[in-house]
Amino acid sequence: MADKASVMKLREQTGAGILECKNALDEVNDDYDKALEIIKKKGFAKASRKEQRTTAEGRIGSYIHTNGKIGVMVEVNCETDFVARNEVFQQFLKDICMQIAATNPIAIKREDISSEIVETQKRGFIEDTKGKPSDISEKIVKGKLENFYKEKCLLEQPFIKDDSQTIQDLLIAIIAKIGENIKINRFARLEVGGK
Known part of the structure:
Protein backbone atom coordinates (compact mmCIF):
# COMPACT_ATOMS: atom_id res chain seq x y z
CA MET A 1 0.00 0.00 0.00
CA ALA A 2 1.40 3.38 -1.06
CA ASP A 3 2.42 5.74 1.74
CA LYS A 4 0.83 9.19 1.86
CA ALA A 5 4.13 11.09 1.45
CA SER A 6 4.97 9.27 -1.81
CA VAL A 7 1.45 9.83 -3.15
CA MET A 8 1.64 13.56 -2.37
CA LYS A 9 5.14 13.88 -3.84
CA LEU A 10 4.02 12.13 -7.03
CA ARG A 11 0.92 14.32 -7.21
CA GLU A 12 2.99 17.49 -6.75
CA GLN A 13 5.48 16.49 -9.43
CA THR A 14 2.99 15.32 -12.04
CA GLY A 15 -0.28 17.12 -11.35
CA ALA A 16 -2.12 13.79 -11.46
CA GLY A 17 -5.01 13.02 -9.11
CA ILE A 18 -4.42 11.43 -5.71
CA LEU A 19 -6.16 8.18 -6.67
CA GLU A 20 -4.19 7.97 -9.94
CA CYS A 21 -0.91 8.44 -8.01
CA LYS A 22 -1.90 5.86 -5.37
CA ASN A 23 -2.87 3.32 -8.04
CA ALA A 24 0.40 3.85 -9.94
CA LEU A 25 2.44 3.32 -6.74
CA ASP A 26 0.39 0.23 -5.83
CA GLU A 27 0.87 -1.17 -9.35
CA VAL A 28 4.69 -1.09 -9.01
CA ASN A 29 4.97 -1.98 -5.30
CA ASP A 30 5.86 1.58 -4.19
CA ASP A 31 8.74 2.03 -6.68
CA TYR A 32 8.54 5.81 -7.03
CA ASP A 33 10.51 6.05 -10.31
CA LYS A 34 8.38 3.39 -12.03
CA ALA A 35 5.19 5.04 -10.76
CA LEU A 36 6.44 8.38 -12.08
CA GLU A 37 6.96 6.83 -15.53
CA ILE A 38 3.42 5.38 -15.49
CA ILE A 39 1.93 8.76 -14.58
CA LYS A 40 4.04 10.56 -17.20
CA LYS A 41 2.87 8.16 -19.92
CA LYS A 42 -0.76 8.63 -18.91
CA GLY A 43 -0.25 12.40 -18.74
CA PHE A 44 1.31 12.39 -22.19
CA ALA A 45 -1.72 10.49 -23.51
CA LYS A 46 -4.06 13.07 -21.95
CA ALA A 47 -1.97 15.95 -23.29
CA SER A 48 -1.81 14.53 -26.82
CA ARG A 49 -5.63 14.24 -26.90
CA LYS A 50 -5.85 17.94 -26.03
CA GLU A 51 -3.16 19.26 -28.37
CA GLN A 52 -5.54 19.78 -31.31
CA ARG A 53 -7.72 22.12 -29.25
CA THR A 54 -7.45 25.84 -30.05
CA THR A 55 -5.36 27.98 -27.72
CA ALA A 56 -6.62 31.51 -28.37
CA GLU A 57 -6.15 32.85 -24.83
CA GLY A 58 -3.10 33.12 -22.65
CA ARG A 59 -0.64 35.57 -21.18
CA ILE A 60 2.68 37.20 -21.87
CA GLY A 61 5.14 36.83 -19.05
CA SER A 62 8.35 38.72 -18.47
CA TYR A 63 11.42 38.39 -16.31
CA ILE A 64 14.32 40.74 -15.72
CA HIS A 65 17.30 39.17 -13.97
CA THR A 66 18.43 40.88 -10.75
CA ASN A 67 21.55 42.30 -12.40
CA GLY A 68 19.36 44.00 -15.02
CA LYS A 69 21.40 42.52 -17.88
CA ILE A 70 19.08 39.70 -19.01
CA GLY A 71 15.42 40.08 -19.90
CA VAL A 72 12.85 37.59 -21.20
CA MET A 73 9.35 37.82 -22.63
CA VAL A 74 7.34 34.70 -23.40
CA GLU A 75 3.84 34.04 -24.73
CA VAL A 76 2.06 30.99 -23.32
CA ASN A 77 -1.37 30.19 -24.73
CA CYS A 78 -4.30 28.24 -23.30
CA GLU A 79 -7.94 27.66 -24.21
CA THR A 80 -9.73 30.03 -21.80
CA ASP A 81 -9.06 33.30 -20.02
CA PHE A 82 -10.14 31.59 -16.79
CA VAL A 83 -7.12 29.28 -16.99
CA ALA A 84 -4.83 32.15 -18.03
CA ARG A 85 -5.65 33.79 -14.67
CA ASN A 86 -5.15 30.53 -12.75
CA GLU A 87 -2.32 30.47 -10.19
CA VAL A 88 -0.85 27.23 -11.62
CA PHE A 89 -0.74 28.73 -15.13
CA GLN A 90 0.82 31.95 -13.81
CA GLN A 91 3.53 29.99 -11.98
CA PHE A 92 4.25 27.98 -15.12
CA LEU A 93 4.63 31.24 -17.06
CA LYS A 94 7.13 32.57 -14.47
CA ASP A 95 9.05 29.29 -14.48
CA ILE A 96 9.34 29.35 -18.28
CA CYS A 97 10.62 32.93 -18.20
CA MET A 98 13.29 31.99 -15.65
CA GLN A 99 14.19 28.87 -17.62
CA ILE A 100 14.77 30.90 -20.78
CA ALA A 101 16.81 33.51 -18.90
CA ALA A 102 19.01 30.81 -17.34
CA THR A 103 19.50 28.46 -20.29
CA ASN A 104 19.30 30.65 -23.41
CA PRO A 105 17.48 28.25 -25.78
CA ILE A 106 17.33 29.11 -29.47
CA ALA A 107 13.98 27.41 -30.21
CA ILE A 108 10.94 25.89 -28.53
CA LYS A 109 11.32 22.52 -30.24
CA ARG A 110 13.91 20.95 -32.53
CA GLU A 111 11.74 21.37 -35.62
CA ASP A 112 11.96 25.14 -35.12
CA ILE A 113 15.76 25.24 -35.54
CA LYS A 152 19.13 24.52 -27.23
CA CYS A 153 15.47 23.38 -27.53
CA LEU A 154 13.37 24.70 -24.66
CA LEU A 155 11.03 21.68 -24.45
CA GLU A 156 13.96 19.24 -24.27
CA GLN A 157 15.91 21.11 -21.59
CA PRO A 158 16.02 19.83 -18.00
CA PHE A 159 13.84 22.07 -15.81
CA ILE A 160 16.11 24.37 -13.76
CA LYS A 161 14.06 23.81 -10.59
CA ASP A 162 13.97 20.01 -10.97
CA ASP A 163 16.37 18.45 -13.45
CA SER A 164 14.65 15.07 -13.17
CA GLN A 165 12.06 16.42 -15.62
CA THR A 166 12.25 18.29 -18.89
CA ILE A 167 10.20 21.35 -19.81
CA GLN A 168 8.09 19.00 -21.98
CA ASP A 169 7.41 16.85 -18.88
CA LEU A 170 6.49 19.97 -16.91
CA LEU A 171 4.17 21.15 -19.71
CA ILE A 172 2.43 17.76 -19.84
CA ALA A 173 1.96 17.80 -16.05
CA ILE A 174 0.44 21.29 -16.21
CA ILE A 175 -1.92 20.24 -19.03
CA ALA A 176 -2.99 17.20 -16.98
CA LYS A 177 -3.45 19.32 -13.85
CA ILE A 178 -5.40 22.14 -15.52
CA GLY A 179 -7.28 20.07 -18.11
CA GLU A 180 -6.71 22.43 -21.05
CA ASN A 181 -4.31 22.55 -23.94
CA ILE A 182 -1.36 24.84 -23.22
CA LYS A 183 1.33 25.88 -25.69
CA ILE A 184 4.50 27.89 -25.38
CA ASN A 185 4.04 30.01 -28.47
CA ARG A 186 7.12 32.25 -28.69
CA PHE A 187 9.80 33.95 -26.65
CA ALA A 188 12.46 36.62 -26.82
CA ARG A 189 15.58 36.81 -24.67
CA LEU A 190 17.72 39.93 -24.52
CA GLU A 191 21.14 40.17 -22.92
CA VAL A 192 23.23 43.33 -22.58
CA GLY A 193 26.06 43.10 -25.08
CA GLY A 194 24.47 40.07 -26.80
CA LYS A 195 23.38 39.74 -30.39
Missing part, protein backbone atom coordinates in the same frame (compact mmCIF):
# COMPACT_ATOMS: atom_id res chain seq x y z
CA SER A 114 16.80 26.18 -39.06
CA SER A 115 18.44 23.50 -41.16
CA GLU A 116 21.45 25.83 -41.68
CA ILE A 117 22.17 25.90 -37.92
CA VAL A 118 21.78 22.12 -37.66
CA GLU A 119 24.09 21.56 -40.65
CA THR A 120 26.71 23.95 -39.22
CA GLN A 121 26.63 22.06 -35.91
CA LYS A 122 26.83 18.71 -37.70
CA ARG A 123 29.84 19.84 -39.76
CA GLY A 124 31.61 20.94 -36.60
CA PHE A 125 30.89 17.60 -34.92
CA ILE A 126 32.13 15.70 -37.99
CA GLU A 127 35.32 17.80 -37.96
CA ASP A 128 35.83 16.85 -34.29
CA THR A 129 35.70 13.13 -35.15
CA LYS A 130 38.19 13.16 -38.04
CA GLY A 131 40.47 10.16 -37.95
CA LYS A 132 37.94 7.89 -36.24
CA PRO A 133 36.28 4.95 -38.03
CA SER A 134 33.12 6.05 -39.87
CA ASP A 135 30.71 3.95 -37.79
CA ILE A 136 32.12 5.37 -34.53
CA SER A 137 32.22 8.87 -36.00
CA GLU A 138 28.56 8.58 -37.01
CA LYS A 139 27.54 7.54 -33.47
CA ILE A 140 29.53 10.38 -31.92
CA VAL A 141 28.01 12.96 -34.28
CA LYS A 142 24.50 11.63 -33.59
CA GLY A 143 25.10 11.77 -29.81
CA LYS A 144 26.51 15.31 -29.97
CA LEU A 145 23.58 16.44 -32.11
CA GLU A 146 21.12 15.01 -29.55
CA ASN A 147 22.97 16.87 -26.78
CA PHE A 148 22.80 20.06 -28.87
CA TYR A 149 19.00 19.68 -29.13
CA LYS A 150 18.70 19.02 -25.37
CA GLU A 151 20.69 22.17 -24.67
